[in-house]
Amino acid sequence: MSSEITISFEKSVEGPTLLTIGSRKSRLAMIQTHMVIDALKHHYPKCEFVVKNIDTTGDNILDRPLAKIGEKALFTRELEEELLKGTIDIIVHSLKDMPTTLPDRCCIGAIMQREDPSDSLVLREDLIHLNKTGQNMNIKYIIDDCTQHVQTFGTSSLRRIAQLRNLSQNVSIKDVRGNLNTRLDKLDNHPKYGYDCLILATAGLKRAGFNDRISLRLTDDNWYHAVSQGALGIECLADDYRMQRILHPLVNPRAVFECTSERVLMKCLEGGCSVPIGVQTEWSNNERWLLTLKAKVLSTDGKQSVQGEQTEDLDNQNVPINETFELSDFTDIRISETDNQFECRLQNSVRLGRSVAKKLIDMGVKDILKRS
Template identity: 40%
Template structure:
């Protein structure tokens, strides 16, 4: 067993919370092991004045961490699973997926209790095309503006009065102690979450069998099966931040249920479907649902976007 582990992490407060959480779990599991953090700045952290969809989508918050892994500077990287591309660089693998926190999107406002109570023409901030498309489908009257930055920065823009409400991942707010800012967890029939939202991903070198064995205890099988289904769906559709796709899977014993949407950018068209089957076949079910939705009109929606 290694006696020293270096975790690569982004520098945001949320990324540091997540990496410190994993570090604490490792120290508890392996008291003789020294665990340290190495802070790394990613492209997504450097470019904050441009919408995510215009600068590349998936991989913006992982590439530099993955380079550090491949070059041996770090032993593992901690990511929000929703930030990870479905195809990893050669030599790297997704070693563990932690137990999922609340996967939902949170409505945050200092004036209003829910999206339904927002007045006509209210200004709502989000950096996600997925959220924008689904919200516009239900409330086309809203003025949705791009919102970038760390959680603290986004909350500050709301508090400064730049917008009437913002949408953030519930898990991130809870992890940073901002549960009291959540006015509503948006129902999934209103806005499906992003692939992997609420779960943490641990990435390491494929050939580093010693570290991979040490990380096995972090893996939560029900979450892994559910997110395997979601990532398989996304991988088939080939969507990233540039395409409004939402998908959420839930395991119940030996079964898994998957719900997904493919939407046009303006929310005028939203295709929604579900599938259910054995959890052991989660990834295959995700692909099956993806193929079904592409044939039902998803391919036409994506053609207009791409």
């Protein structure tokens, strides 16, 4: 299925003259913010844009792993406070950083076309020869067969740590924090910091111009990426219908349906960034709107895991009455000017996330989450 899926924008909206956008300060955050600005300029060439940089708790606390800070909305709270005060009009987020429940009066007004959602392995520069050995290299090969070279993996993500430990209980893992440039500098300064490789989001590496640092994209069945990874979410006020119409041309339905199913899954499992939940979403190779959601939940020590999957026809209109529900109960996405077909597909994306979550719950995932 082509990634260039669009939805019609039949009703006109008066173009804005000035938009103030909230963003984190990091280089990657600013790159992503300017991606949104460029897209908006295409539709509203007379509009002027102001970026307001705002520090978040997650940006300020760098001496502890994220899971040990003990707070939610680490990268969003301060931005949302400014949105609610009216000092900014919209916020540009990495959607994977957004909690599944937003503050009252806040919503996701657009999800743009998704970048590659996978994780990538980044070897330090003097080890890049390892991915030119002619081997069918995967993460298991790196762990098992390259231990004389690759001994310490750098990551702060509980999901990544749990998956590494699931593959080997003997793997050495070291916490790494800071922005993308900082982490890559730490990797390459091996005598001081001691990292042999990092596991990072492919999308961030590509957007920041570090595509050449990717040693291995982790896309096989051994590795699941974060919920909504690779997607940019634009947050606005839920009662600001004009702003939602302004954002409408940036909406990519395929990304909306993928991320909706993933976020609903996580919400049903009461998970967040501090819980080892990984996902994969795949479209069928035909013209039908068939979406497969795969999910894996692990204990933090990697010793236990459950996984499940399901495929949903998003155009299915034969939904049993007892399976109807209010979308607002499961998603804070508010896409303006949609038609019945879009709404049907969105409903079925929610059903898909709920169904996979139920399968995992029936398999005992709640016991794993309690111990995580």
